[in-house]
Amino acid sequence: MERWSRGDSVLHRRHAAVKILVALALLISIGTLTSHSALAGALYLALLVASASAARLPVFGILLGAAAVLPFAICFAAVSVLAGEPAQAVLLIVRTWLSAQVAILLIATTPMPRLIAGLEALHAPEFLLQVMQFLYRYLTVLAEEAGTMLQAGSARAGTLRTLRFREAAAMAGVLFARSYARAQAIHQAMIARGFEGRLPAIRQAPFRLADAGFGAGAVAVVIAVRAVFRWA
Amino acid sequence: MHIPDGFLSVPVWCAMDGAALPSVAYLARRVQRESSGHKVPLMGVMGAFVFAAQMINFPVGNGTSGHLVGGALLSFTLGPAPASIVMTAILITQALVFQDGGLLALGANVFNMAIAGVLAGYLPYALLRGRGAGVFLGGVLSVMVSAVFALGELILSGVPMPAMALTISLALFGASAVCEGAITLAVTKAMKRIEPGFMRRPEDIGGKRALVVALASVALAAGGVFVTSAWPDGIQKLVLHSGSSSGRTAWLTAPMADYKLRWLATPWMTKTAAGLTGILLVYVLCVAIGRALSVSRPAAGREGA
Numbered sequence: 430m431e432r433w434s435r436g437d438s439v440l441h442r443r444h445a446a447v448k449i450l451v452a453l454a455l456l457i458s459i460g461t462l463t464s465h466s467a468l469a470g471a472l473y474l475a476l477l478v479a480s481a482s483a484a485r486l487p488v489f490g491i492l493l494g495a496a497a498v499l500p501f502a503i504c505f506a507a508v509s510v511l512a513g514e515p516a517q518a519v520l521l522i523v524r525t526w527l528s529a530q531v532a533i534l535l536i537a538t539t540p541m542p543r544l545i546a547g548l549e550a551l552h553a554p555e556f557l558l559q560v561m562q563f564l565y566r567y568l569t570v571l572a573e574e575a576g577t578m579l580q581a582g583s584a585r586a587g588t589l590r591t592l593r594f595r596e597a598a599a600m601a602g603v604l605f606a607r608s609y610a611r612a613q614a615i616h617q618a619m620i621a622r623g624f625e626g627r628l629p630a631i632r633q634a635p636f637r638l639a640d641a642g643f644g645a646g647a648v649a650v651v652i653a654v655r656a657v658f659r660w661a
Numbered sequence: 662m663h664i665p666d667g668f669l670s671v672p673v674w675c676a677m678d679g680a681a682l683p684s685v686a687y688l689a690r691r692v693q694r695e696s697s698g699h700k701v702p703l704m705g706v707m708g709a710f711v712f713a714a715q716m717i718n719f720p721v722g723n724g725t726s727g728h729l730v731g732g733a734l735l736s737f738t739l740g741p742a743p744a745s746i747v748m749t750a751i752l753i754t755q756a757l758v759f760q761d762g763g764l765l766a767l768g769a770n771v772f773n774m775a776i777a778g779v780l781a782g783y784l785p786y787a788l789l790r791g792r793g794a795g796v797f798l799g800g801v802l803s804v805m806v807s808a809v810f811a812l813g814e815l816i817l818s819g820v821p822m823p824a825m826a827l828t829i830s831l832a833l834f835g836a837s838a839v840c841e842g843a844i845t846l847a848v849t850k851a852m853k854r855i856e857p858g859f860m861r862r863p864e865d866i867g868g869k870r871a872l873v874v875a876l877a878s879v880a881l882a883a884g885g886v887f888v889t890s891a892w893p894d895g896i897q898k899l900v901l902h903s904g905s906s907s908g909r910t911a912w913l914t915a916p917m918a919d920y921k922l923r924w925l926a927t928p929w930m931t932k933t934a935a936g937l938t939g940i941l942l943v944y945v946l947c948v949a950i951g952r953a954l955s956v957s958r959p960a961a962g963r964e965g966a
Binding site for chain 2: 452456514523526528544594597609619625
């Protein structure tokens with residue numbers, strides 16, 4: 430999905446804050462779908478597919494990626510069917526699937542740094558966003574470290590057998606120690622470069638007229654669909 | 662335990678987002694002030710550590726495996742307020758990058774796991790002065806409290822949850838809570854062998870303040886019971902709704918059968934049970950909030966990083 434977010438299209442170029450707001454409007458509308466608004470649901474699906482193809486993203490890949498949340502929904506849907514509420518079951522699956530598509534479309538058209546800048550523009554706590562930036566930056570680094578450790582462990586054990594509980598705990602402990610040491614090294618390097626507790630402000634993308642137009646138009650369409658097809 | 666979008670009703674996610682947003686903003690500002698910004702790299706890397714540690718599978722018997730959830734472990738090593746912020750950052754990243762948990766449901770997930778879960782995990786650790794039992798109980802409680810909150814929010818949202826489904830999910834969550842306790846204990850032991858200083862010394866829970874908070878929570882709980890007994894419709898409907906098919910499935914849940922049927926038979930039992938559950942939830946919440954408020958001075962722990 431990170432690869433998708435580096436693409437270039439009308440949707441990719443829009444300001445992240447606007448895209449977040451449109452996504453929230455869409456999510457609220459989808460979240461309030463009832464079993465009487467099947468047509469609105471179908472229209473939202475069409476809208477999402479149209480946006481994905483406008484953003485030159487693989488439509489099938491997004492539909493499939495969103496289906497990853499379905500096992501959870503299907504469990505609860507099965508319970509609903511057993512409780513004698515099949516309509517509720519269908520509704521749960523549809524709402525969850527459409528909502529996941531919205532989230533994927535947002536992240537697939539917005540690279541993480543821009544997304545964080547968008548959240549900053551919407552006044553999310555600065556400190557939290559800084560922690561998120563570090564988390565995102567070192568996610569793959571530490572995952573690689575853990576992967577290397579697991580590989581080294583299985584190489585020494587001679588087979589690819591599963592870990593025992595104690596061994597797994599020891600491995601996690603070592604991973605913690607290495608992460609801690611890495612964090613300290615990063616912090617020292619930052620201090621050496623003049624860090625005094627404040628990171629440079631997140632660079633904001635310019636807010637253009639097209640962004641405002643896109644935001645207003647998209648939210649209007651989302652609300653219109655929900656309002657017109659309330660009972661259809 | 663990550664609630665996706667589409668499950669929670671509007672009042673529920675609105676309320677949870679309304680509860681989580683100011684809490685996170687307050688905690689973020691507090692941690693930023695206390696560390697004058699110097700904790701950012703450590704907290705970010707520790708968040709990445711939790712992701713990486715989840716790649717390590719712990720065998721928990723019967724060929725199944727579990728992994729570290731991490732909320733309790735973070736609160737033992739970073740302190741409760743920074744741990745809440747790191748967990749929030751983890752949950753946002755999971756929701757955005759991995760579609761694990763919804764965006765509108767983010768407030769609910771943050772409240773369940775990053776605020777209530779972390780504080781409930783830290784409480785036994787602080788009360789038992791960092792002993793092994795406290796570490797284990799902390800891991801158990803951090804998962805169990807988040808699970809109970811998540812189930813409560815789903816039921817309040819009208820997701821059909823017959824008594825049998827509720828019993829099964831509570832049992833499953835109980836099992837995974839015990840796993841988290843055992844994993845947290847084993848990992849902290851391994852960490853202590855490497856460097857005992859990784860674990861923060863638990864802070865004192867202020868005597869007088871704790872008493873005031875406890876009295877306030879009892880008063881709040883009592884008020885809640887009065888309110889629910891004066892206007893029982895909502896909660897009664899809720900319990901009747903959630904137990905609607907227990908009559909049919911009672912024979913499947915043999916140990917609980919008697920209990921459930923009695924629940925339905927007498928309305929006052931329904932009320933009492935609902936009230937007790939409410940008290941328990943409110944109590945956990947109040948203790949957790951009280952803990953956060955009573956530790957106002959910056960703790961003299963590991964600030965070196």
